[in-house]
Amino acid sequence: MLDILNIHHLMWKRNKKKYLKNHKKVVAAEDKLEALETRMAPTKKIESAKTNLMKYLVIRAGIEERLxxxxxxxxxxxxxxxxxxxxxxxxxxxxxxxxxxxxxxxxxxxxxxxxxxxxxxxxxxxxxxxxxxxxxxxxxxxxxxxxxxxxxxxxxxxxxxxxxxxxxxxxxxxxNPIFGMANEEIASTASLLSQGGGAQMSGDANFYGPFAYKVVLASLTALEYLEAVTSTKEDVLSEIKEEVRKYVENEQLRGMDKVSEDTLNELILPDVSERLVFTSEVNKKETLAHSPVNFKRTLITFKELANFSQFHNLEKLREALLLYDVPEGAKGYYSLMELRNESLALLDEIVLKDAKFYEKVATSLSTLFVQLSTGSIGKVLCTTRIxxxxxxxxxxxxxxxxxxxxxxxxxxxxxxxxxxxxxxxxxxxxxxxxxxxxxxxxxxxxxxxxxxxxxxxxxxxxxxxxxxxxxxxxxxxxxxxxxxxxxxxxxxxxxxxxxxxxxxxxxxxxxxxxxxxxxxxxxxxxxxxxxSDSGSAGGRxxxxxxxxxxxxxxxxxxxxxxxxxxxxxxxxxxxxxxxxxxxxxxxxxxELNEERTIKEILAYEKEIQENLGLYRISITEKKRNIENDKGKEYV
Incomplete structure (x- = not known):
């Protein structure tokens, strides 16, 4: 064991010595390159100095890899x-x-x-x-x-x-970065994102942040209650397992277009808010009571948050709260009642106000969630729910x-x-x-x-x-x-x-x-x-x-x-x-879509220019033939 340690220490000392020798060469090469660039020496000399410096840096990298x-x-x-x-x-x-x-x-x-x-x-x-x-x-x-x-x-x-x-x-x-986060954590995230990022928050930011928090918290609390009274824990666990299966399939199919994947594998199920809007018929209670609505609080994504930032969808969510009572004898009956009352109180504070006022102040929140749930970013953040x-x-x-x-x-x-x-x-x-x-x-x-x-x-x-x-x-x-x-x-x-x-x-x-x-x-x-001592040559x-x-x-x-x-x-x-x-x-x-488009434009432009060139050649030839014909007639 001692021999191994001694050998290791000896190798370490050798590498140190090599590094120090190389370091002097690197510094000298850097100084030379800087001097050439300062006096704007010929390009050939500068390139030669860069090559020389890189040679020493490559040696340094090899030494340091061993250190x-x-x-x-x-x-x-x-x-x-x-x-x-x-x-x-x-x-x-x-x-x-x-x-x-x-x-x-x-x-x-x-x-x-x-x-x-x-x-x-x-x-x-x-x-x-x-x-x-x-x-x-x-x-x-x-x-x-x-x-x-x-x-x-x-x-x-x-x-x-x-x-x-x-x-x-x-x-x-x-x-799905919000999977597993508590209601308050998601609402806090929405509040942060709606405020911008500067150190000095404006009056508007100080208003919109708490407003975004309130809207998102109301939606999530309502969905938590509705999920609890319409689904068992086994149902929710089964849905999570299904999402895991879809995620694994999605990873295996990576490289295909995500729209095709969604169609083939149903990676994104119909949104809760879309199904709620679908139930707006005359007999709402009958429709809601027998509809296959599956209120996904556990598996919520930015896509649902975008929908629930719309006033009319919040109204539908409130209607659902009023229609779904706590089942008699349900486990945790009083906790569910408290959750329902809290949800209604939060939604009432928003929905019972003027819709025009809401739409005016909720624009930034709605825009934020749309940015996160659509296009390329939406494919990354909303394709899976886990x-x-x-x-x-x-x-x-x-x-x-x-x-x-x-x-x-x-x-x-x-x-x-x-x-x-x-x-x-x-x-x-x-x-x-x-x-x-x-x-x-x-x-x-x-x-x-x-x-x-x-x-x-x-x-x-x-x-x-x-x-x-x-x-x-x-x-x-x-x-x-x-x-x-x-x-x-x-x-x-x-x-x-x-x-x-x-x-x-x-x-x-x-x-x-x-x-x-x-x-x-x-x-x-x-x-x-x-x-010095005064009056003498001595001192201390x-x-x-x-x-x-x-x-x-x-x-x-x-x-x-x-x-x-x-x-x-x-x-x-x-x-x-x-x-x-x-x-x-x-x-x-x-290759990006815009790159392909530009290439197609350049190719088409080249094709037109070549055709125009051929056309000009053709016109010139015709003129030359006409001139020759006129000359022949004169003779």
Whole structure:
């Protein structure tokens, strides 16, 4: 055993020596490239310098791959312990036990945040943790998705991958994020989504949020009662099992058009509200009493919420409450009576008011649910009525690595809403874990690239409570102002207080640079003074320890790509993040409809031009023939 340890230590020392030698070459190559670009050297020289730099970076990646050791901790790169500089540059590992909280990475674009994210994701996968990875950019190379696929393949768990992108519903995992959430949780989600995301809520937002909460809570409470008096627990369980069967079939048929799948497999059953409208005949009680209405509170989706945001459907829901009495001798009779009275009270407050007033104030709520239940996003969120994502978090054998590409450049507003829905879903899951005390089989990590898009007022509660329940949030910002602009200074401070690890890269914003430099704290520095004796050539030296700022904003300004300061549980480091080679996975996305349309237009345009060209040639030939004929006649 001792021999094995000695061999391992010897290999570690050799890799360290190789890294340090390579590091000098990388720095020299970077400096040369920067100098050539600054003086706008010929393109050929610049390309040659880039090739030379990449050669050394590839060597570095190979060395670091051997240094990654998840038993030691999370490898964050080579660096210096700023509180013990005498050790020089060393591989830096952070203890996994101290990474069970949240961390922030702050730095300007194109300075290596994505490489750090890719390295952290790969190591969490190697440790077989659950992951959510939000990648708003995607991009031509799709590096984050590619690195994730590579890491899953290397670890031997490719089946853990789940992919969600509203632009490609045929490739996406279908999920109902509100399945299993309590009435109040869904109503709270609706309230949040209807308010927008700024730190300073307008008067309208403060009105519409509570209004949305009230409408959704009324609908859900009514459906909960109606489901209880029209279905047994066995009925509901049977319907859930049926949804599981449909989900499994849907996954096997992935790649087909979702509309075809819905038709073939009846994946989306008729909506409750649509069947309620169908029963508006003369003898309503007789019709409702004998109709096969199945009130789905347990299996509700955004599609039903969209319908129940319409005034006339709320009226029908109230009619159903009045027609369905609590059966005599029913189990929990008094609880059901209380639930019915609560439902009627909530609906009366809405339905008995002027319909025009309701339609006026409910437009934003209705629009929100329509966005989430129709089109490509509707196919992702409403095709199934269960939540396979949450099921996978509880699965002891098969974990989850979910890559979410919300495509904000394509679906700007809905993209923000989608991320908030998933955050509220996780808040519900880990809230249940906190209440029950029963932990999930694995820790869950939520990586958010471009964090500004995913944070919202109220997220501070998730930061406060989720870490102890098993959820770690890793957020990447361009500036400290990103968080303040979305949450306001107070709530941004609450979130910051729950961040135990901070990675500080080069920021562009001066205020951020000043704040981050101050955050790193101070260090003891010895200052010496020479005091001469009056009237003589002699004197004496005195040394005094002073507290000085460890770094200044100008220190941050000269950081290289991939270089950062790290503050972690009182320890401070200066590191170079691991370099990630391009992913091996070759990802080719399906052709979009608009791409096909543009190709057809270009092809047709080319065809017309070619035909016009042939026509011009034909006209010219005819003219030439006419001229020749005239010449012959003259002769």
């Amino acid at each position: 990654i050791d998840i038993k030691r901790g999370l490898y964050i790169g080579f660096g210096i312990d700023l509180d013990n500089k005498s050790n020089g540059m060393q591989p830096i590992y952070l203890d996994w036990g101290k990474l069970e909280n949240h961390d922030d990475t702050i730095g300007t674009t194109q300075y290596g945040k994505t490489y750090k994210l890719g390295s952290d994701v790969a190591q969490c996968i190697a440790k077989k943790e659950n992951l959510f990875i939000v990648d708003p950019k995607g991009g031509k190379k799709r590096e984050i998705l590619g690195w994730t696929i590579d890491a899953l393949a290397k670890t031997g768990i490719p089946e853990w991958l789940a992919y969600i992108n509203p632009l490609f519903p045929e490739l996406s995992l279908c999920v 939540n396979p994502i949450v099921a996978r978090l509880y699965d002891k054998e098969k974990g989850l690595v979910c890559v979410i590409e919300p495509v904000p450049m394509k679906f700007r507003q809905v993209s923000d809403v989608l991320l908030k829905v998933f955050m509220k879903m996780l808040e519900s899951v880990f809230g249940s874990v906190g209440v029950s005390g029963r932990e999930l089989p694995r820790r869950t990590h939520f990586f958010i690239d471009e964090g500004k898009a995913a944070i919202f007022p109220g997220i501070e509660e998730i930061y406060n409570k989720a870490a102890s329940a098993g959820l770690s949030i890793h957020t990447y910002y361009q500036s400290t102002l990103d968080r303040v602009s979305k949450l306001g200074p107070v709530d941004a401070g609450v979130v910051g207080d729950n961040v135990n690890t901070l990675y500080i890269m080069k920021p562009n914003d001066k205020n951020s640079a000043a704040f981050l430099a101050e955050t790193l704290g101070t260090e003891n520095r010895l200052t010496s003074n020479f005091m 030296f005195s040394a005094m320890a002073e507290q000085k700022a460890m770094i200044t904003p100008s220190t941050l300004d000269v950081l290289r790509k991939g270089e950062a300061f790290v503050k972690h549980y009182g320890k401070r480091y200066r590191v170079y993040f691991p370099f990630m080679l391009p992913p091996k996975a070759n990802i080719l996305m399906p």
